Amino acid sequence: MPLTDSLKEFGLDPELISRDREMSIGLAKAHENIFRDIPDRDADRRFGHVMASATEYRRAGAHSVLLSDRKTAIDMFRRAGRLYARERRPYALMMFSCSEEDLGSVMASAHDFGSGEGIDRTQLSYLLLASAAGREDRDRETFKMIGTGLASSQTSPIGVLGIPIGAYLDLANTLAFDELAPQRMSEMLLPFLVPYGTAIRRCMQDRYHWERMAFPFHPAEPDVLGVLFCVEAALRWRQQPSLLRLLEGMPLGEVPTNLLYNAILERFEGGQHQLRLH
Amino acid sequence: MIIQHVIKGLSNLTDQDIDNIFQMGIICNWWRTQGRLPQNEVADRLTEQNLEWHQNSFTRPDPSQGNAPFYQNTPFISTTAGTVERDTVNRTNMLTPAWKSALYFATDRWTTDGWLFYCHLFLIGKRAVSMEAFSEELRELNIYTSFSPFYLEGEITAKLVIPTAQIERADFWDLSAAKAAVSAGSLPAPSKTLSNSYYVKPEKYNNLRKLLA
Numbered sequence: 001m002p003l004t005d006s007l008k009e010f011g012l013d014p015e016l017i018s019r020d021r022e023m024s025i026g027l028a029k030a031h032e033n034i035f036r037d038i039p040d041r042d043a044d045r046r047f048g049h050v051m052a053s054a055t056e057y058r059r060a061g062a063h064s065v066l067l068s069d070r071k072t073a074i075d076m077f078r079r080a081g082r083l084y085a086r087e088r089r090p091y092a093l094m095m096f097s098c099s100e101e102d103l104g105s106v107m108a109s110a111h112d113f114g115s116g117e118g119i120d121r122t123q124l125s126y127l128l129l130a131s132a133a134g135r136e137d138r139d140r141e142t143f144k145m146i147g148t149g150l151a152s153s154q155t156s157p158i159g160v161l162g163i164p165i166g167a168y169l170d171l172a173n174t175l176a177f178d179e180l181a182p183q184r185m186s187e188m189l190l191p192f193l194v195p196y197g198t199a200i201r202r203c204m205q206d207r208y209h210w211e212r213m214a215f216p217f218h219p220a221e222p223d224v225l226g227v228l229f230c231v232e233a234a235l236r237w238r239q240q241p242s243l244l245r246l247l248e249g250m251p252l253g254e255v256p257t258n259l260l261y262n263a264i265l266e267r268f269e270g271g272q273h274q275l276r277l278h
Numbered sequence: 279m280i281i282q283h284v285i286k287g288l289s290n291l292t293d294q295d296i297d298n299i300f301q302m303g304i305i306c307n308w309w310r311t312q313g314r315l316p317q318n319e320v321a322d323r324l325t326e327q328n329l330e331w332h333q334n335s336f337t338r339p340d341p342s343q344g345n346a347p348f349y350q351n352t353p354f355i356s357t358t359a360g361t362v363e364r365d366t367v368n369r370t371n372m373l374t375p376a377w378k379s380a381l382y383f384a385t386d387r388w389t390t391d392g393w394l395f396y397c398h399l400f401l402i403g404k405r406a407v408s409m410e411a412f413s414e415e416l417r418e419l420n421i422y423t424s425f426s427p428f429y430l431e432g433e434i435t436a437k438l439v440i441p442t443a444q445i446e447r448a449d450f451w452d453l454s455a456a457k458a459a460v461s462a463g464s465l466p467a468p469s470k471t472l473s474n475s476y477y478v479k480p481e482k483y484n485n486l487r488k489l490l491a
Contacts, residue, residue: 019388026460027378033463051373058372084371091371122368160370208336208349212387216370223371 002068003262010255011210012219014067020213021063021072028056028079047087054083058222061098065220065263070270074099077222085109088119090127094226097130098267103233107134115145122158124150125168129227132172133234143176159223160216161199167191168227175231180240186250189231189243193260196224197252204255220263228260229267236268280401281480282413284357284434285376287384289392293472296393296448300474304395304440308351315438323353324408324437332356332435333416355436357397357413381451381466391453394468396446398480399436410437442476 007014031053038046061076081095090113096106110130113119119127124146131143147169154166171188178184199217203210213219232243247261286304308323309315322342331338332354339345360376367373377394384392399413406412416433449468456466 016387020382023388023457023460026457026463027465029463030460030465034465048373051367052375052378055372055374089371120368158369160372202334206335206337209334214383216372 003066003259003266004068006258006262007066010219010259011204011207012066012213013211016211016213017063017066021060021067024056024060024063025076028053028060031056032083050083050087054080054087057083058095059218061095062218062220062222062225065098065225065266068266070266081109085112088113090116090119090123090130093126093130094222094230097226097230097233098222103133103135103230103237106130106230106233107136107139110134110142111138115142116149121150121153122156122165125158125165125172126226128172129168129175129230132175133230135237140176143172147172161192161195161221161223163192163195163223171227171231175234180235180238182241182246185231185235185243186246189228189246192224192227193250193252193256196221196260197256200256200259201253219259224260225263225267228264232264232268279412280403281398281484282359282401282415282434283396283398284359284436285380286355286357286395286397286440287380287382287392288395289384289386289390291393296472299395299448300442300445300472300476302439303442303445304355304397304436306353306355306436306438307349308353309438311350320353320410320438321408324410326405326407328352329354329407329414329435353438354414355438355440357399357434357436357440359434381456384451385453385456388453388457392451394449394451395440396449397440397444398446399434399440399444401434413437442474443478445474446477447474448472 004014007017031049035046035049035053038049057076057080061073061080064070064073064076077095077099081092081099084092084095090110093106093110096109100106107130110127113127116124116127128143128146128150131139131146134140134143150165150169154164154169156165157163158165158168170191174180174184174188196217199215200219203215209215217223228243235242242264244261244264247257247264250257252260288304291299305315331340331348332352336349336352337347340348340351343351358376358379360374360379380394381392382388384394386392400411401415402412403415405414407414414435416435448471450470450472451466452469455469459466
């Protein structure tokens with residue numbers, strides 16, 4: 001069953017999501033049209049429009065995941081990724097992780113960031129994670145350089161869910177150096193999955209906000225999907241067990257588990273063979 | 279004290295409703311439901327728990343109000359200030375202009391025309407839930423450290439009433455026109471603006487002393 005067929009059961013309104021996606025795409029393009037005409041000397045104003053455009057494309061991409069519209073999701077996340085990359089923000093890699101079909105394309109973008117020189121500290125976690133998943137020697141070099149620098153910032157929260165940088169460090173270390181045993185992966189992914197699952201559960205308790213999608217994170221939260229897709233791509237490349245098996249055994253609750261499970265299936269298996277967990 | 283510009287989005291208002299708001303300010307649902315402000319109950323309503331319910335339990339039956347849904351008698355008023363600080367953008371990777379968040383609610387999620395009220399509120403940079411004069415700043419993550427999933431980008435919560443002297447204007451947004459603009463690759467704009475003659479510019483009473491030239 002495609003994810004979109006479960007939305008009503010989850011208390012979400014496909015028509016609202018579709019309507020809001022249309023507005024987000026239009027607003028993203030409008031901000032894009034504006035910043036293209038802003039000269040370099042007005043960098044702050046241009047930054048605002050670039051980030052607003054990226055934010056809207058990101059939202060449209062997440063909406064498309066819920067609507068099981070993979071084609072539009074690819075387009076939207078790719079556009080968001082290009083805008084974050086334009087501002088030298090490795091968060092772009094999380095967007096490309098949601099859009100690109102293979103890890104190689106994500107890593108090609110990661111290499112554009114070099115070893116993270118001149119990049120805001122709060123952004124380095126994303127480059128670290130991508131580098132840990134990468135296959136080349138230079139990815140390992142980047143990983144070591146960034147990892148050392150980030151060690152002192154482990155407790156700083158980043159992303160809309162406020163996940164600490166330490167969680168990215170632990171997961172990246174596991175991807176880079178450890179055997180990717182399911183038990184180990186579960187431990188490393190818990191700091192991402194538990195805040196996500198908790199946020200969904202708490203939001204669903206208030207139908208007013210949940211039905212209106214009036215909360216800052218997204219039911220198909222790109223911060224979480226970007227990480228999971230990156231890990232899943234690395235696991236598949238290394239012929240290790242999929243995160244799908246791991247999710248089946250995690251006590252996250254029905255809705256968060258199904259959202260993630262089906263999002264991974266639709267991302268990696270092209271919308272085929274969707275299963276429903278209970 | 280901080281003087282913070284905010285936007286309040288409302289839908290289904292006539293021009294007469296706007297005049298009424300310019301006369302008496304934007305009142306909370308509790309005041310509207312009761313038909314008056316029960317002043318002797320204010321202290322019992324402006325509590326940490328009610329602020330949490332306003333954020334997270336908007337429709338939950340409120341035992342103190344005959345189990346009516348909380349929102350019918352909330353003493354708080356949600357507004358938005360958007361996320362514009364570079365640090366917040368760096369941490370969340372998101373930037374949402376205040377008008378967009380407000381318009382989403384004002385148009386009842388892109389289904390009807392809406393009004394955006396441009397106001398200013400007073401903040402003091404820390405929790406002061408029982409102080410009616412000061413609004414609560416949910417934008418500042420360091421103040422509301424227990425993350426609320428309903429924390430809206432740039433939400434500032436006013437109490438009881440936003441006085442008319444703090445409401446600068448009301449912009450009317452025609453949804454069809456807004457959609458047409460967006461489809462054409464432009465940012466939407468309001469169709470008309472009504473100014474509030476009772477508005478007092480904060481520049482008139484803030485504490486910035488200028489040189490006597």
